[in-house]
Amino acid sequence: MRRLQLTEAEQGEMDTLVGRFLDAGHDWDPLVAAEAATAAAPGLPLRLREFLAGARTAESDITVVSGIPLDPALVPTPTGWEAAAKSAAGRREEAALLLCGSVMGDAFGWESQQEGRIVHDICPAPGMESSLTSASSEKTLSLHTEDVFHPCRADYVALLCLRNPDGVGTTVASVEDVDLPAEVRGTLAEPRFRFFPDDSHSGPVPGREGGPAAYPEERVLFGPEHAPYLRFDVDFMAGADVAAAEAVRVTDALLRSSAGRVVLHPGDLVFIDNYKVVHGRDPFTPRYDGEDRWLKRVNLLRDVRRLYAQGRVRSRLVPA
Numbered sequence: 001m002r003r004l005q006l007t008e009a010e011q012g013e014m015d016t017l018v019g020r021f022l023d024a025g026h027d028w029d030p031l032v033a034a035e036a037a038t039a040a041a042p043g044l045p046l047r048l049r050e051f052l053a054g055a056r057t058a059e060s061d062i063t064v065v066s067g068i069p070l071d072p073a074l075v076p077t078p079t080g081w082e083a084a085a086k087s088a089a090g091r092r093e094e095a096a097l098l099l100c101g102s103v104m105g106d107a108f109g110w111e112s113q114q115e116g117r118i119v120h121d122i123c124p125a126p127g128m129e130s131s132l133t134s135a136s137s138e139k140t141l142s143l144h145t146e147d148v149f150h151p152c153r154a155d156y157v158a159l160l161c162l163r164n165p166d167g168v169g170t171t172v173a174s175v176e177d178v179d180l181p182a183e184v185r186g187t188l189a190e191p192r193f194r195f196f197p198d199d200s201h202s203g204p205v206p207g208r209e210g211g212p213a214a215y216p217e218e219r220v221l222f223g224p225e226h227a228p229y230l231r232f233d234v235d236f237m238a239g240a241d242v243a244a245a246e247a248v249r250v251t252d253a254l255l256r257s258s259a260g261r262v263v264l265h266p267g268d269l270v271f272i273d274n275y276k277v278v279h280g281r282d283p284f285t286p287r288y289d290g291e292d293r294w295l296k297r298v299n300l301l302r303d304v305r306r307l308y309a310q311g312r313v314r315s316r317l318v319p320a
């Protein structure tokens, strides 16, 4: 894990940049703002840019920047992402997230998720307490690769904390820290697994009744043999045979036993390497009083052209 604390002077610099960025308009369409953020990011404090560029090059598993300036007049936590979208809550924070995020990668979104928003709101929503989505609260969100089903899933999940009054932990486990038995490792490195969209995606699910054709069988471990990458989400994957299903069970148990947690405080921004680290969240009791835990999230690709090359249009949204 790499950490950086911004100084007061750096916070001032960032605050000015964010103000200028918002004044420039973009009609606050984060789809447009994502490109503008890349152009404006050289105005971020030099030490921050160097830190993020270093983390990107080293493929740091977890990268935390503390002291991102928040709006002193931050509105109460909305009760779900729809409410946040309607009222444009936390716009300053969205801008700060897009600016910093653009040093690590290119922001993108999903047509099937939060209605194609690029910056997501993660806050507890009434009725969703036990769902398998980030709007949950009372149920543990199990360790997962973000959007495990898709070849264009994020390289980084970036989370900026606006509120976390009860210090609820984001759980993390790195493929580098888990000691998988050789036999299991061998199974995981073979294309014997299917992955599915999680419940935050609307629309028909490939491979399920009524949905499009299933995604092909894929590997859990891939890339360099001695430093493999990982895709894993016990709730939205299946082994194609008995040994593969057992490998999923063993891996889940080992990941859970090696998991640590990052407790995000207001102004903390974490970049989770989605190829190396699975993440989740501890359960908590929602308040629905405006003081609830609230994060802004953006998915980042190291090169958005990977996405353009997959589709038929030059779009930062993965088609549904």
Ligand SMILES: O=C(O)CCC(=O)C(=O)O
Pocket: 122, 134, 141, 146, 157, 159, 169, 170, 171, 279, 280, 281, 295, 297
């Ligand atoms: O709430 C958190 O700490 C993480 C939730 C999550 O899995 C996500 O936002 O992708």
Ligand SMILES: [Fe+2]
Pocket: 134, 144, 145, 146, 157, 279
């Ligand atoms: Fe997630």
